[in-house]
Amino acid sequence: MPTAASSTEVRRAVRxxxxxxxxxxGTVRRPRAFAIAAAVFVGLTAAAAGVPTFVDGAGxxxxxxxxxxxxLPSAMAGFLLLAIASAVASGGGRELLDRxxxxxxxxxxxxxxxxxxxxxxxxxxWLLQAWILLGATSYGVQRPFLPFALLGVxxxxxxxxxxxxxxxxTVEAIRRRDHGIAVVRSLAVVLFGVAVLLQxxxxxxxxxxxxxxxxxxxxxxxxxxxxxxxxxxxEVALVLVAVALGAVPAHLAxxxxxxxxxxxxxxxxxxxxxxxxxxxxxxxxxxxxxxxAVPMRRGLAVLAIGPGVVALAGNLDWAQMTxxxxxxxxxxxxxxxxxxxxxxxxxxxxxxxxxxxxxxxxAARAWVLTEFLLVASFTTMVLAGLRxxxxxxxxxxxxxxxxxxxxxxxxxxxxxxxxxxxxxxxLRSARATPAPPxxxxxxxxxxxxxxxxxxxxxxxxxxxxxxELSVLVASPFLVWSMIRLLHARDAWTDPVQRAKVVTTVAx
Amino acid sequence: xxxxxPFGQSWPxxxxxxxxxxxxxRERGEDSGVISRAPVVDVRSLHVRFGEVEAVAGxxxxxxxxxxxxxxxxxxxxxxxxxxVLAGVVPPTAGSATVAGFDVRTHPLEVKxxxxxxxDVGGLVPRATPWEHLQLSARLRxxxxxxxxxRDLLERFELGDVAHRVTTGFSHGMGRRLSxxxxxxxxxxxLLLDEPFDGVDPIGVDATFDVISxxxxxxxxVLVSTHLRELAVEACSSVLVLRxxxxxATATSGEMAGEEGARAYRSLLD
Numbered sequence: 172m173p174t175a176a177s178s179t180e181v182r183r184a185v186r187x188x189x190x191x192x193x194x195x196x197g198t199v200r201r202p203r204a205f206a207i208a209a210a211v212f213v214g215l216t217a218a219a220a221g222v223p224t225f226v227d228g229a230g231x232x233x234x235x236x237x238x239x240x241x242x243l244p245s246a247m248a249g250f251l252l253l254a255i256a257s258a259v260a261s262g263g264g265r266e267l268l269d270r271x272x273x274x275x276x277x278x279x280x281x282x283x284x285x286x287x288x289x290x291x292x293x294x295x296x297w298l299l300q301a302w303i304l305l306g307a308t309s310y311g312v313q314r315p316f317l318p319f320a321l322l323g324v325x326x327x328x329x330x331x332x333x334x335x336x337x338x339x340x341t342v343e344a345i346r347r348r349d350h351g352i353a354v355v356r357s358l359a360v361v362l363f364g365v366a367v368l369l370q371x372x373x374x375x376x377x378x379x380x381x382x383x384x385x386x387x388x389x390x391x392x393x394x395x396x397x398x399x400x401x402x403x404x405x406e407v408a409l410v411l412v413a414v415a416l417g418a419v420p421a422h423l424a425x426x427x428x429x430x431x432x433x434x435x436x437x438x439x440x441x442x443x444x445x446x447x448x449x450x451x452x453x454x455x456x457x458x459x460x461x462x463x464a465v466p467m468r469r470g471l472a473v474l475a476i477g478p479g480v481v482a483l484a485g486n487l488d489w490a491q492m493t494x495x496x497x498x499x500x501x502x503x504x505x506x507x508x509x510x511x512x513x514x515x516x517x518x519x520x521x522x523x524x525x526x527x528x529x530x531x532x533x534a535a536r537a538w539v540l541t542e543f544l545l546v547a548s549f550t551t552m553v554l555a556g557l558r559x560x561x562x563x564x565x566x567x568x569x570x571x572x573x574x575x576x577x578x579x580x581x582x583x584x585x586x587x588x589x590x591x592x593x594x595x596x597x598l599r600s601a602r603a604t605p606a607p608p609x610x611x612x613x614x615x616x617x618x619x620x621x622x623x624x625x626x627x628x629x630x631x632x633x634x635x636x637x638x639e640l641s642v643l644v645a646s647p648f649l650v651w652s653m654i655r656l657l658h659a660r661d662a663w664t665d666p667v668q669r670a671k672v673v674t675t676v677a678x
Numbered sequence: 679x680x681x682x683x684p685f686g687q688s689w690p691x692x693x694x695x696x697x698x699x700x701x702x703x704r705e706r707g708e709d710s711g712v713i714s715r716a717p718v719v720d721v722r723s724l725h726v727r728f729g730e731v732e733a734v735a736g737x738x739x740x741x742x743x744x745x746x747x748x749x750x751x752x753x754x755x756x757x758x759x760x761x762x763v764l765a766g767v768v769p770p771t772a773g774s775a776t777v778a779g780f781d782v783r784t785h786p787l788e789v790k791x792x793x794x795x796x797x798d799v800g801g802l803v804p805r806a807t808p809w810e811h812l813q814l815s816a817r818l819r820x821x822x823x824x825x826x827x828x829r830d831l832l833e834r835f836e837l838g839d840v841a842h843r844v845t846t847g848f849s850h851g852m853g854r855r856l857s858x859x860x861x862x863x864x865x866x867x868x869l870l871l872d873e874p875f876d877g878v879d880p881i882g883v884d885a886t887f888d889v890i891s892x893x894x895x896x897x898x899x900v901l902v903s904t905h906l907r908e909l910a911v912e913a914c915s916s917v918l919v920l921r922x923x924x925x926x927a928t929a930t931s932g933e934m935a936g937e938e939g940a941r942a943y944r945s946l947l948d
Contacts, residue, residue: 435805435846436844436847437847438843438844439842439843440810440843442809442810442841442842445813445816446813446817448817449817452818453814455810456806456810459803459806459810459844460805460806463805463844464805514803516800516804517797517800517802517804518800518802518803518804518806518811520765520767520795520798520799520800521796521802521857522803523767524767524795524797525814525815525819526787526788526790526791526818526819527818528787597804598804599846666783670767670768670769673767674767677799677800
């Protein structure tokens, strides 16, 4: 079994990636929107890299600028962790061509690996962190040194992404061995335990200081020098090595069966009693579609636990914690909610032929999405609150209001988009997404902006000693989201619109 | 369905005017059941458009209780879209369609109660088991004491062993067989089977024939959409041929059987 990436294989893979990109570009439904999105992406990246340097105090090595430079190595390490977590959670990264469509083409694991690397930036978490890293560099480094520092940081962003991919393929290759799932879960628990111990013993900061990014950042921020050149050469070499190295576990993973998918598909689910009502029957079917799907289970675990653990380590106070429910609810909706009708896939036509009102079908789907998001965000809040002590009435009310408001915001947006832009997708593999990558970036940006701004409002209210104020402010948010949810329901209950959705997702 | 002269295009010379032996006619049950005067399925000048594409362009169809009618035609002829309209899944753009006395446009729920539908693609919720599919259908149709029939159907279609496995891992043929079971569970007044034989093994084909035969004998109206002429004439008593979204001929299955029927069918498709 060939596992090494020979030069011929790599050349062929690069050519195939170009073909697949051209194919995907040709299937973009709205080329104009795509061009605008690309321009916005380039513009924001340029702004993140170029604007902060013109802010007062930038590059002065005093005050905030000094703080920024000081935390740059930790931010770089954080980006690496994010890249790893993101790639591992998505089972090796996104697919340039869906697995179902790719099976008839000779798409090699090397091509798949390179395609996943190419798609890695199409992720709002990745984009935000990358822009923050570029912005911090731009603000902290003296202007004459900035081009050199930015080049180094850009290379680091690339290197971290590639390392994340290598780790993800390796984890996937291990998961697909005998007892692999147990091994990976045990490793995750051990890593989590070590992180908690380090944090509780106050040695996490010391460890971060010893992370290689400290030396790397020191070599990058002082302009052109021999040390800078060495750092750049090391980064370039590591990127090339890591790209080539990633093909090995990618091949290993591709030649093994995905055990978690197999377990779901071959497992037996004993019969339960007949549900009491049509709504209960629909909810049960929809729950099965969600909780038996590998991407949803894995995504939920990462989403619910990841931010909670970070918040736990960062010892967030209750007011800061209001940012978490929105973050988790947005991520949860991106697992399936933004294309909620795709859960039925090819069963959509049969389900639509069943004698039940479309309003009941909508209510069931909305409820299942809501409970999914509530469970995820509640888990995160519980984890984050473990070290925060007891909240006062204002903090607790603000957090609960944020929770309800952002979940309803996300549900109404997701169901509106589900009817407006349905896609036929198979959410069978951990790598599957409910919409094409570019659309996902758009959705995640909109959700992130909305929920973050809302959370900031309630974060402020948490510091006001009048808990009733949070309830008062939450009311218009809830009413507005409910109106939007009813509009989404109206769109679904329209027979022509519903037929379009059903025939699209069942295609 | 009307056994009169074809709608739309007339028969090409030498095509489709084929007699059949009484024995084969009896095999197909042409003389079984009683034709009621009012059609159970009544489609008039049906049009369905998806944007610029006209998937169905003026189909007329009458189908009667106790009879099985085949919709034949090439891929893209409009068979499946017509079936979707009759199942209440896709609303018609123009024309009318009445199923069991209910207009599909104004009474879609009543139509869905009367119909058992096996869609052309998949037709199964990926992460639900066959038994959960049956439960959902039974619950939404308020069926009583349905379990015995459900088990019997699963056994007849050799799906009893996989009744509690999710359908994602099913082969295409298994999925087709389960779709027929789901359509037949509630003994519907109108049975709509869209490509029920596609990729199905001989045992599954026989079981599907039995379902059609059972439905006809209890007086149900059966519509079978397929591109497989031999199986269509075997299972049905009359045939409607569609091309380019419109019907081009109607005939008895006897006229479409055998070598001459095959020639007639080909000439209708070209």
